Amino acid sequence: MEGVIDFSKSKSEFITDLDKLLLQAVKLRAVIPLPVHEARGVDASGIMSLILSSIDCSSSDAKCCRENHDTPIPVMEFEKNLILSKYGISLPDIGGYWWGIRTPCPLLSGNNCICYTERPMVCRYYPLQPGLAKDRDGIMYSLDSICPQAPILARKIYTITYELRENQEHLMLQTRRMS
Ligand code: SF4
Numbered sequence: 001m002e003g004v005i006d007f008s009k010s011k012s013e014f015i016t017d018l019d020k021l022l023l024q025a026v027k028l029r030a031v032i033p034l035p036v037h038e039a040r041g042v043d044a045s046g047i048m049s050l051i052l053s054s055i056d057c058s059s060s061d062a063k064c065c066r067e068n069h070d071t072p073i074p075v076m077e078f079e080k081n082l083i084l085s086k087y088g089i090s091l092p093d094i095g096g097y098w099w100g101i102r103t104p105c106p107l108l109s110g111n112n113c114i115c116y117t118e119r120p121m122v123c124r125y126y127p128l129q130p131g132l133a134k135d136r137d138g139i140m141y142s143l144d145s146i147c148p149q150a151p152i153l154a155r156k157i158y159t160i161t162y163e164l165r166e167n168q169e170h171l172m173l174q175t176r177r178m179s
């Protein structure tokens with residue numbers, strides 16, 4: 001999915017494009033590309049933590065644990081072993097050194113994960129979807145649109161980015177006038 005939004009447009013045109021991008025992603029159950037690129041020398045874990053800490057699961061019905069694009073949630077071997085030894089749940093081998101949690105996840109109790117503190121890595125990083133979107137500037141961070149919080153957070157990140165760029169341009173213009 002092409003994630004390019006033209007930041008040089010007027011604010012109203014930009015918002016129209018943003019609405020289209022978010023609507024389309026939700027409709028297609030696709031990823032929402034964010035205007036943040038993976039780049040060498042950048043503190044990726046810091047950016048990821050910031051994005052993840054902005055996802056509010058407090059009023060969630062654990063949608064991510066109930067459905068996953070009709071495919072199993074992939075977990076690593078040590079995670080599969082832990083789930084078997086501690087919770088007695090056997091996960092199927094889905095190939096390529098991965099084991100799969102079929103949704104709804106058997107570790108879900110009500111809306112709570114019974115292995116929350118030791119949940120698989122893929123669950124910890126959800127709804128971040130690394131490596132699934134890119135534009136001409138490279139690989140973009142993206143969010144899974146199945147998560148109801150994803151479009152809300154993506155909208156905030158896009159509008160903040162737009163406003164920062166606007167301020168930056170304004171400052172540059174002022175600096176040029178003064179020099
Ligand atoms: S392990 Fe926990 S967080 Fe991961 S899908 Fe299952 S219930 Fe959800």
Ligand code: SF4
Nearest residue numbers: 057060062063064147
């Ligand atoms: S779908 Fe999103 S909001 Fe709901 S539990 Fe998962 S990460 Fe949290």
